[in-house]
Amino acid sequence: MVSRVTLLVLLLTLLCIQSQGTGRYLELETATSAAGDDPSAIFEPQIGDFLSSYSAVYQAGNGPFFGGGGRFDIYGHPNVTGHEVVTTAVWIVGERDDRTLDAIQAGWHASDVTGCYNTACEGFVKSDTAPISPGDVLPISTPDEIHELMIWIEKDDKGGDWWLYASTESTTSGKVGYWPKSLFSKLAQNATVVNYGGFVQVKKGSVSPPMGSGHFPNDTAAFFSNVEYVDEFGRKIAGNLPSVVTNKNCYDVGNMGDATFFYGGPGGCVN
Numbered sequence: 001m002v003s004r005v006t007l008l009v010l011l012l013t014l015l016c017i018q019s020q021g022t023g024r025y026l027e028l029e030t031a032t033s034a035a036g037d038d039p040s041a042i043f044e045p046q047i048g049d050f051l052s053s054y055s056a057v058y059q060a061g062n063g064p065f066f067g068g069g070g071r072f073d074i075y076g077h078p079n080v081t082g083h084e085v086v087t088t089a090v091w092i093v094g095e096r097d098d099r100t101l102d103a104i105q106a107g108w109h110a111s112d113v114t115g116c117y118n119t120a121c122e123g124f125v126k127s128d129t130a131p132i133s134p135g136d137v138l139p140i141s142t143p144d145e146i147h148e149l150m151i152w153i154e155k156d157d158k159g160g161d162w163w164l165y166a167s168t169e170s171t172t173s174g175k176v177g178y179w180p181k182s183l184f185s186k187l188a189q190n191a192t193v194v195n196y197g198g199f200v201q202v203k204k205g206s207v208s209p210p211m212g213s214g215h216f217p218n219d220t221a222a223f224f225s226n227v228e229y230v231d232e233f234g235r236k237i238a239g240n241l242p243s244v245v246t247n248k249n250c251y252d253v254g255n256m257g258d259a260t261f262f263y264g265g266p267g268g269c270v271n
Contacts, residue, residue, distance in 0.1 A: 050083075050203060050204055051083055051201055051202065051203055051204060052201070052202055052203075052204050052208070052269075052271040053199065053200065053201045053202075053246070054199070054200050054201075054208055054211070054246040054247055054250060054251055054269060055195075055197065055198065055199045055200075055244060055245070055246050055251075056197050056198050056199075056211060056243075056244075056245045056246070056251040056252055056253050056263050056264065056265065057091075057195045057196055057197030057198065057199075057243065057244050057245075057253070057263075058195070058196050058197060058224075058227065058241040058242070058243050058244075058253060058256055058261060059193060059194070059195050059196075059241060059242055059243070059244050060193065060194040060195075060229045060241050061192070061193050061242070062192070063190055063191050063192040063193065063194075063232075064189075064190035064191065064192065064231075064232045065092070065190060065191040065192070065193075065194050065229050065230060065231065065232075066154065066155045066157075066190055066191065066230040066231070066232065066234070067092075067152070067153055067154030067155055067191075067229065067230035067236075068090055068092060068152075068153060068154075068191075068194035068196070068228060068229035068230065069090050069150070069151045069152035069153055069154075069165075069226075069228060070090060070150075070151065070196055070224050070225060070226045070227045070228065070259075071148050071149070071150045071151075071224070071225045071226045072088055072107070072148065072149060072151075072222065072223065072224045072225070073141045073146050073147060073148050073149075073213070073222055073223060074088075074108050074138050074139065074140060074141055074147050074148065074149050075088075075108075075110075075140065075141055075212060075213050075214070075222060076110065076140040077110040077209060077210065079209070080110045080111060080209055082203060082206075083201065083202065083203045084111065084200070084201065084202050084203075084206075084209045085109070085110070085111040085199070085200060085201035085202075086109070086110040086111070086198075086199075086200050086209055086210065086211060087105075087107060087108070087109045087110075087198065087199045087200070088107045088108055088197070088198050088199075088211075088212060088222065088224075089105045089106060089107025089108070089109075089151070089195075089199070090105060090106055090107060090151050090153060090194070090195070090196055091103060091104075091105045091193070091194065091195040091196075092104045092105070092153050092162065092187070092191045092193075092194055093191055093192060093193040093194070093195065094184065094185070094186030094187035094189070094190065094191050094192055094193075095186065095192045095193060096185060096186045100185075101186065102183075102184040102185055102186045102187040103187075104153065104162055104179050104187070106151045106153060106164050106166065106176075107149070107151060108138060108149060123179060123180075123183055124164075124177055124178070124179055125177050125178050125179075125180060126176065126177040127174075127175045127176060127177045127178075129174060129175065130174065130175065130176045130177060131166065131167055131171040131172055131173065131174040131176070132166055132167070132168065132171055132176065133176065138168060139168070139170075141213070143220075147168065147169065148168065148169055149166065149167075149168055150165075150166060150167045150168070150173060150226075151164070151165075151166055152164070152165040152166070152173070153165075154230055155190070155191075155230075156178070157234070159181065160181035160188060161178040161179065161180050161181050162178060162179040162181075162187065163175060163177075163178045164176040164177055164178065164179075190232075194229045195244070196224050196227050196241075197224060197253060197263050198211040198212050198222070198251065198263050198264055199211075200251070200267065204271060205270065205271075206270070207267065207268055207269070207270055208250055208267040208268065208269040208270070208271075209267045210264070210265065210266050210267045211250075211251045211263070211264045211265050211267065212263055212264025212265070213264055214264065214265075214266050214267075215264055215265070215266070216251075216252055216264065216265050216266070217252055217253060217254030217261070217262035217263055217264065218254070218262060219262075221254070221262040221263065221264045222262065222263055222264045223260060223261065223262050223263070224260065224261055224262075224263060225259065225260040226238070226259055226260075227241070227256070227259040227260070227261070228259065238259040239259075240256050240257075241256065243256075247269050249268075249269065250265050250266065250267050250268050250269040251263075251264060251265035251267070252264075252265055
């Protein structure tokens with residue numbers, strides 16, 4: 001199967017599942033879900049009891065936060081099938097007092113079965129001058145040539161909408177579009193968590209797929225750089241953050257230095 005990378009928009013609350021074919025996408029997601037005691041709810045709030053998920057991220061917690069983003073390389077996963085999902089993204093999360101959450105994310109995504117991505121779901125409002133758009137094919141990194149994606153999400157201090165900015169090495173950074181303030185409860189005010197890194201999903205009892213480039217953190221692993229968040233004073237902060245890793249036997253993150261870290265792994269977990 002030929003692997004593709006494109007830009008997606010997903011509104012999880014609609015649960016309008018449709019097949020898109022295995023691909024790499026610039027992924028946009030909005031979600032409202034009960035987080036409960038399951039930390040994976042931040043990454044895929046409605047994965048269901050028949051799926052297992054794994055994450056390897058750095059996390060800015062205990063907001064308020066008003067934006068965040070970074071730069072990361074893009075990889076194809078042509079063997080991803082069924083309910084398997086491989087994602088690298090920035091997650092902006094608003095956790096409410098009742099343990100439910102609002103969440104938006106942007107990054108690249110490989111999956112054979114996806115939610116209602118791109119503009120098939122209501123919610124995300126695309127800019128007419130977007131440098132890259134939902135559904136655009138993105139280039140794949142190889143050992144000889146690295147292709148990167150820059151993602152920045154920030155809350156507008158006037159209207160309160162969450163704006164997405166994105167670029168690749170062949171496009172200039174610009175506004176892709178925005179998630180209206182009216183979509184959210186907690187995120188209408190601010191975010192409480194910002195995550196940076198990788199996520200995979202697989203049907204329970206099946207072997208989990210690779211994350212990132214498929215290598216544990218080292219010089220050949222996938223990387224995340226220019227990791228920053230916006231604090232309550234509007235300052236862009238680049239700092240060392242705590243990590244959250246579901247299963248270090250299959251995935252991990254390297255040490256963060258100069259707002260950069262390696263992450264990923266070969267997979268192989270069974271739950």
